[in-house]
Amino acid sequence: MECKKEKNLTSCNCTYEPCSRKGMCCECLQYHLKSRQLPACCFPADAERTYDRSFEHFARLVQQKKV
Template sequence: MDCVSKNLKGCTCTYTSCSRRGKCCECVAYHRSKGEIPGCFFTKEGEATWDRSIRNFIKDRGK
């Protein structure tokens, strides 16, 4: 099994048409360039908001 296939098994991103799904390095670099946190860092409820802001991450993980 290749790396992308392994990563997809644990990928919690709800944006299914994303070209970076399973490509964690690309995903992190993309979101970092936007001042965002990747969806896989959020809880399931936090990811469902599609708000990848640092403020929302702190709110989500501070529960």
């Protein structure tokens, strides 16, 4: 499968600047799932900026109807 990195970058909201996985969704997802996290694209902008990408944080946002 061909990576569409340039196209993916248009919707990538990751604010972590030294991230080497920006635009490479499969690598990003694999990286975060190993740590029981979700990638930035699963979070609204204000939550993403906290860098708390945990499942628990995502669940709290769902309960608060912010996701």
